[in-house]
Structure formats: C-alpha cells, structure tokens
Amino acid sequence: MLRVAQGDTKAFRTLSEGLLPAIYTYASRLLRNDADAQDVAQETFLRVWLNARNYEPKARVSTWVHSIARNLAIDKIRKSKRRGDHFELDAERDAAPASDRPSQLLEKKLSAQAFQDALSLLPERQQSALLLRHEQGLSQSEIAVVLACSIDSVESLLKRARQTLKQQLVTNNPDHSGE
Amino acid sequence: MPNNHDDMWLENAIQSLPAVDLPADLARRVAQIPVEHSQGFVWPNFGGLRMFGSWAVCGVLGLIFGSFVDVSLLSEPLTFTNASEDEVGLTDDPVLDVVARAWVVDSEQMFGAEESVQ
Numbered sequence: 444m445l446r447v448a449q450g451d452t453k454a455f456r457t458l459s460e461g462l463l464p465a466i467y468t469y470a471s472r473l474l475r476n477d478a479d480a481q482d483v484a485q486e487t488f489l490r491v492w493l494n495a496r497n498y499e500p501k502a503r504v505s506t507w508v509h510s511i512a513r514n515l516a517i518d519k520i521r522k523s524k525r526r527g528d529h530f531e532l533d534a535e536r537d538a539a540p541a542s543d544r545p546s547q548l549l550e551k552k553l554s555a556q557a558f559q560d561a562l563s564l565l566p567e568r569q570q571s572a573l574l575l576r577h578e579q580g581l582s583q584s585e586i587a588v589v590l591a592c593s594i595d596s597v598e599s600l601l602k603r604a605r606q607t608l609k610q611q612l613v614t615n616n617p618d619h620s621g622e
Numbered sequence: 623m624p625n626n627h628d629d630m631w632l633e634n635a636i637q638s639l640p641a642v643d644l645p646a647d648l649a650r651r652v653a654q655i656p657v658e659h660s661q662g663f664v665w666p667n668f669g670g671l672r673m674f675g676s677w678a679v680c681g682v683l684g685l686i687f688g689s690f691v692d693v694s695l696l697s698e699p700l701t702f703t704n705a706s707e708d709e710v711g712l713t714d715d716p717v718l719d720v721v722a723r724a725w726v727v728d729s730e731q732m733f734g735a736e737e738s739v740q
Contacts, residue, residue: 452656459652468642481648488652492659558635577629577636605632 444504448495455495459488462505465579466512472574473516475563476523483519487512506585513571513589520567561611569604572597 446454466487470480490511498507562570568590575581575589586597 450656455656456653459655460649463649463652464642464644467644467648471642472639477645480642481645484648485651485655489655489659492655555638555640559639573632573636577633578639608632608635 444495444498444500447492448498455492458491458504462508463488465505466508469509469574469579470512470516472559472562472578473513473567473570474519474523475559479519479523483512483515486515490515502585502588506581506588509575509579509581509585510589510591517567557612558608561608564611565604565607569600569607572600573604573608576601 444454444458447458463484467480467484470483470487471477474480474483487508491508498504562573565573571590572586575586576583581589583594583597583601587594590597590600592600
C-alpha cells in the first residue's frame with residue numbers, strides 16, 4: 444500500500460487484481476445491478492488510487508477498500524431510491540455445475556433466487572454484515588470497521604439477519620426449514 | 623467462517639448464490655486508472671515542517687519578486703508642476719508614468735487642480 448501511495452502503478456495493479464473480484468461481487472450483491480456494481484467497483488479503485496496517501500494501517504487494506512465500496516454502494520442505493528428504480532437480478536447468472544440435471548438445476552436456481560430475494564429484503568447493514576462475514580470472509584472486528592460500529596453491534600446485526608432470513612425462507616417455502 | 627450450526631446453513635446458502643463473473647472490460651478500466659488519473663504532486667512533509675516550508679517558499683518568492691520593484695519610488699514624494707501632462711514626464715519609467723498621469727487626472731477631478739498638486 445505504501446508503494447501505491449508513492450504512485451507505483453505496478454503495486455496498484457497487483458492490489459486491484461487481487462481485490463477487484465471481491466469488491467465487484469460485494470457491490471453486485473448489494474446493488475443487484477451490473478452497471479451500478481461496475482460503477483461502484485471502478486470508483487472504489489479510483490478512490491484507492493487517489494487517496495492511498497490517506498490510508499492509515501489500522502486495518503487490513505481489504506477492509507479499507509470494502510469500506511469505500513460500501514459507502515459508494517449506499518450512495519447508489521439512495522440515488523436509485525430517489526429515482527424510484529428497483530434492482531433486477533441478472534437471470535443469466537448461474538453457479539450450478541453443468542453436470543446437474545435440468546430438474547436439479549431449476550431447483551437450485553429457484554432456491555438461490557429465493558435466498559437472494561430474501562437477502563435483498565434485509566436492511567443494508569444486515570446484508571453487508573452477512574455478505575462480508577460469509578462471502579467475503581471478513582472477521583467481526585473487520586466488519587465493525589467497514590460498518591463503523593462496535594463488534595457487539597456486528598454480532599447483533601448478524602443474529603437479526605439470520606433470524607429474519609430463516610423466517611422469510613420458511614414462510615416462502617415451508618419445506619425449507621433452514622437447518 | 624462458520625463457527626456453529628446456524629452459520630453452516632447460511633454459509634451454504636450464500637455459497638449457492640449465483641457466481642458473479644468479473645467483466646473483462648471492468649478489469650481493464652480499473653488497470654487504466656493510474657494512467658488516466660494523476661495522484662498530483664506530493665509535497666514532502668519534512669518531518670512535520672510542511673507548513674513552515676510553504677511559508678519559506680512564499681517568503682523566497684516574495685524576495686525575488688521584490689527585487690524587481692524599485693521601492694525607492696515609494697519613498698520619494700511625487701512633485702508636480704502646473705505644466706501640462708504632455709510637457710513633463712512624472713517618472714523615468716514609461717509604464718509608471720502612465721499610471722501616475724492617470725492618478726493626477728483623477729486627483730484633479732476629485733480635489734481640484736491646486737490641491738492635487740500638493
């Protein structure tokens with residue numbers, strides 16, 4: 444990071460190549476819109492480049508970059524709400540292996556869709572806490588830095604998010620007990 | 623990472639989400655950021671003396687600029703005669719002369735010709 448702050452373009456490239464997939468995924472989950480997620484990811488790394496000198500090594504670089512991405516995503520969400528937009532899930536994305544039979548594929552897709560829909564209904568802070576913890580692999584203390592709150596608050600957010608998700612999934616699909 | 627049963631189902635559910643493919647164009651655009659955006663000149667901090675350094679630079683520039691100005695003109699009172707503007711050059715410098723003439727004309731309009739001469 445010190446080298447990035449000194450204007451080392453190779454160091455920046457290494458940093459961005461390492462973190463871009465995670466940041467783009469995080470932005471995509473929050474925004475559910477490819478164009479907005481790309482904007483946020485690009486703007487995030489622009490800010491990293493321009494503000495590298497202001498980075499204080501209190502936390503990992505990835506935590507700092509996630510904080511920037513989250514703030515930009517929140518701005519996008521606010522602007523979209525003002526415009527009255529709603530986010531569409533890209534139906535072409537499918538993580539299921541090609542070897543799955545069509546019926547299994549459909550079942551997985553519907554299940555993932557239901558989970559993503561339930562996830563998107565959570566407040567942004569709960570969504571972020573869940574995604575940062577379970578998809579991005581951040582520790583609770585790192586999530587606390589990203590969300591600018593205490594570790595206790597992170598635990599509380601995660602707990603409420605799990606409960607809400609379970610309730611929504613069970614309500615929408617009684618066969619899915621979440622266990 | 624999951625540390626109990628509750629976390630396990632959530633972990634599995636999140637892992638089952640559709641993968642997000644990174645657009646190649648986005649990676650290219652991000653890689654271009656250092657080329658397209660300069661970080662700008664960074665003033666060295668000099669161990670916390672950056673502010674002092676800035677003032678020092680201003681002072682040196684002021685001295686250099688000041689050396690080009692003939693300060694003695696300020697200490698010498700301008701003397702005027704009743705001769706017309708075209709007959710007498712007020713200063714030796716043609717540029718300052720034009721300014722001085724304009725000042726004389728303004729003064730005459732404001733205070734009258736005799737008072738401005740003083």
